Amino acid sequence: MPYVNIKITNEDVTKEQKxxxxxxxxxxLVDVLGKNPATTVVVIDEVExxxxxxxxxxxxxxxxxx
Amino acid sequence: MPYVNIKITNEDVTKEQKxxxxxxxxxxLVDVLGKNPATTVVVIDEVExxxxxxxxxxxxxxxxxx
Amino acid sequence: MPYVNIKITNEDVTKEQKxxxxxxxxxxLVDVLGKNPATTVVVIDEVExxxxxxxxxxxxxxxxxx
Amino acid sequence: MPYVNIKITNEDVTKEQKxxxxxxxxxxLVDVLGKNPATTVVVIDEVExxxxxxxxxxxxxxxxxx
Amino acid sequence: MPYVNIKITNEDVTKEQKxxxxxxxxxxLVDVLGKNPATTVVVIDEVExxxxxxxxxxxxxxxxxx
Amino acid sequence: MPYVNIKITNEDVTKEQKxxxxxxxxxxLVDVLGKNPATTVVVIDEVExxxxxxxxxxxxxxxxxx
Numbered sequence: 009m010p011y012v013n014i015k016i017t018n019e020d021v022t023k024e025q026k027x028x029x030x031x032x033x034x035x036x037l038v039d040v041l042g043k044n045p046a047t048t049v050v051v052i053d054e055v056e057x058x059x060x061x062x063x064x065x066x067x068x069x070x071x072x073x074x
Numbered sequence: 075m076p077y078v079n080i081k082i083t084n085e086d087v088t089k090e091q092k093x094x095x096x097x098x099x100x101x102x103l104v105d106v107l108g109k110n111p112a113t114t115v116v117v118i119d120e121v122e123x124x125x126x127x128x129x130x131x132x133x134x135x136x137x138x139x140x
Numbered sequence: 141m142p143y144v145n146i147k148i149t150n151e152d153v154t155k156e157q158k159x160x161x162x163x164x165x166x167x168x169l170v171d172v173l174g175k176n177p178a179t180t181v182v183v184i185d186e187v188e189x190x191x192x193x194x195x196x197x198x199x200x201x202x203x204x205x206x
Numbered sequence: 207m208p209y210v211n212i213k214i215t216n217e218d219v220t221k222e223q224k225x226x227x228x229x230x231x232x233x234x235l236v237d238v239l240g241k242n243p244a245t246t247v248v249v250i251d252e253v254e255x256x257x258x259x260x261x262x263x264x265x266x267x268x269x270x271x272x
Numbered sequence: 273m274p275y276v277n278i279k280i281t282n283e284d285v286t287k288e289q290k291x292x293x294x295x296x297x298x299x300x301l302v303d304v305l306g307k308n309p310a311t312t313v314v315v316i317d318e319v320e321x322x323x324x325x326x327x328x329x330x331x332x333x334x335x336x337x338x
Numbered sequence: 339m340p341y342v343n344i345k346i347t348n349e350d351v352t353k354e355q356k357x358x359x360x361x362x363x364x365x366x367l368v369d370v371l372g373k374n375p376a377t378t379v380v381v382i383d384e385v386e387x388x389x390x391x392x393x394x395x396x397x398x399x400x401x402x403x404x
Contacts, residue, residue, distance in 0.1 A: 009181070009280075009281065009324065009326055009331065010278060010279060010280045011143060011181060011183065011278075011279040012276065012277070012278050012279070012297075013276070013277040013279075014274060014275075014276050014301075015249060015274060015275040015276070015277075016273075016274045016301075016305065016307070017273065021305065023124050023132075023134075025304050025305060026124050026125060026132065027124075027127075027131075027132055028303075028304045029127075029300065029301075029304055029305075030127030030130060030131070030132055031127075031130045032300040032303070032304065033127075033276075033297065033300060034127065034129070034130040035130070036293065036296040036297060036300065037278075037280075037293075039292075039296070040289050040292045040293055040296065041280065041285065041289060041293075043280075045129050045130050046128075046129045047128070047129075047179065047326065048128070048129070048130070049126075049127065049128050049141070049143060049181060050126070050127035050128075051081060051121055051125065051126055051127075051143065052121075052125040052126075052127075053121075053125070054125070055249055055250075055251075058221050058224050058225075059224060059249065059250040059251070059252070060247075060248070060249055060250075060273065061225075061227075061228030061229075061231075061232065061247065061248035061249075061250075062244075062245070062246070062247050062248075062273055062311065063232070063243050063244045063245075063246070064228060064229045064232040064233065064243050064246070065225075065228070066221075066224065066225055066228055067273065068221075069225075075148075075149065075192065075194055075199065075379070076146060076147060076148045077146075077147040077341060077379060077381065078144065078145070078146050078147075078165075079144070079145040079147075080142060080143075080144050080169075081142060081143040081144070081145075082141075082142045082169075082173065082175075083141065087173065089256050089264075089266075091172050091173060092256050092257060092264065093256075093259075093263075093264055094171075094172045095168065095169075095172055095173075095259075096259030096262060096263070096264055097259075097262050098168040098171070098172065099144075099165065099168060099259075100259065100261070100262040101262065102161065102164040102165060102168065103146075103148075103161075105160075105164070106157050106160045106161050106164065107148065107153065107157060107161075109148075111261050111262050112260075112261045113194065113260070113261075113377065114260070114261070114262070115258075115259065115260050115339070115341060115379060116258070116259035116260075117213060117253055117257065117258055117259075117341065118253075118257040118258075118259075119253075119257070120257070126141065128141055128179065133141065147381060155322050155330075155332075158322050158323060158330065159325075159329075159330055161325075162325030162328060162329070162330055163325075163328045165325075166325065166327070166328040167328070177327050177328050178326075178327045179326070179327075180326070180327070180328070181324075181325065181326050182324070182325035182326075183279060183319055183323065183324055183325075184319075184323040184324075184325075185319075185323070186323070187381055187382075187383075190353050190356050191356060191381060191382040191383070191384070192379075192380070192381055192382075193357075193359075193360030193361075193363075193364065193379065193380035193381075193382075194376075194377070194378070194379050194380075195364070195375050195376045195377075195378070196360060196361045196364040196365070196375050196378070197357075197360070198353075198356065198357055198360055200353075207313070207346075207347065207390065207392055207397065208344060208345060208346045209275060209313060209315065209344075209345040210342065210343070210344050210345070210363075211342070211343040211345075212340065212341075212342050212367075213340060213341040213342070213343075214339075214340045214367075214371065214373075215339065219371065223370050223371060226369075226370045227366065227367075227370050227371075230366040230369070230370065231342075231363065231366060234359065234362040234363060234366065235344075235346075235359075237358075237362070238355050238358045238359050238362065239346065239351065239355060239359075241346075245311065245392065247273070247275060247313060249275065258339065260339055260377065265339065287388050287396075287398075290388050290389060290396065291388075291391075291395075291396055293391075294391030294394060294395070294396055295391075295394050297391075298391065298393070298394040299394070309393050309394050310392075310393045311392070311393075312392070312393070312394070313390075313391065313392050314390070314391035314392075315345060315385055315389065315390055315391075316385075316389040316390075316391075317385075317389070318389070
């Protein structure tokens with residue numbers, strides 16, 4: 009029954025990577041808490057880099073500085 | 075003042091269906107708790123089927139299996 | 141598969157009222173979008189009135205003014 | 207370490223306005239609670255006006271009435 | 273920079289189990305997407321069983337039926 | 339109409355500090371986007387330090403190391 013929400017920046021994440029996140033998060037809940045995978049929900053939010061801030065800067069800027 | 079967030083998969087939900095969700099959720103808070111509809115907020119998130127997992131599978135796959 | 145999150149202030153909501161919110165929100169998703177109730181999740185968050193603000197005031201204050 | 211999520215309607219918000227929200231929210235946590243800005247995260251969600259309801263109406267309708 | 277929110281029912285989860293969830297979710301983001309663990313945030317919400325519904329029933333009831 | 343959610347660790351935040359967060363976040367939305375403060379909602383979540391992880395450690399541990 010757990011619900012896991014993963015928020016990441018929208019930077020070319022593939023379908024395979026998303027599936028790996030879904031499988032990994034579901035397995036984590038099974039392994040640590042014995043939860044039923046059939047009712048474990050994982051939702052991935054991909055956030056534009058203009059809309060994600062850390063340290064008072066947006067990620068779009070931070071990526072350019074690198 | 076309540077805040078309701080409805081997360082559903084992005085699968086051709088119409089404007090009329092969204093409005094029905096907004097009206098229904100608002101009325102539910104009025105009926106059950108006597109909340110003021112004028113300040114009841116409903117936000118609907120439509121999530122891509124690649125980004126929604128249940129049972130360790132993503133919904134895109136589950137839809138194909140049917 | 142939908143996920144509904146209802147945030148309300150923590151003001152003596154009874155177990156029966158919470159169940160009515162759960163049943164009502166689940167039925168709404170069935171009625172409007174034909175979702176499967178068995179995998180429809182509803183989570184209610186009760187927020188302290190000191191922690192909920194509207195119009196730049198916290199609800200604790202607003203309740204006293206009435 | 208704080209996490210701030212700002213949900214607004216998707217109505218032509220500029221990159222500069224988003225950055226001002228990120229900077230302002232980060233500074234607020236520094237000023238009020240002495241939090242470390244380097245690990246303060248701000249995520250802005252822009253929600254379609256069809257998907258945002260208040261008072262049992264969606265914002266798309268409310269904007270037309272004005 | 274990812275943000276992971278894990279919502280589970282409040283049923284005697286230990287400090288060690290919570291730490292295992294935090295470590296596991298952080299490692300998942302490192303393994304799948306190469307994210308920096310130093311800025312990966314995990315927040316666990318423990319929700320009362322009266323406040324969690326699935327299939328139109330609250331978990332408190334479901335636990336009793338077993 | 340904006341909705342702001344501020345998640346912080348539960349570490350003796352006072353009622354006055356919470357009110358300052360509510361007022362500051364509301365004013366930010368007024369200043370940057372011209373939003374109506376009367377319908378701007380701010381919800382503060384205080385999360386136990388055992389339940390907040392960063393860098394694969396929980397905040398309870400990080401506080402002890404300092």
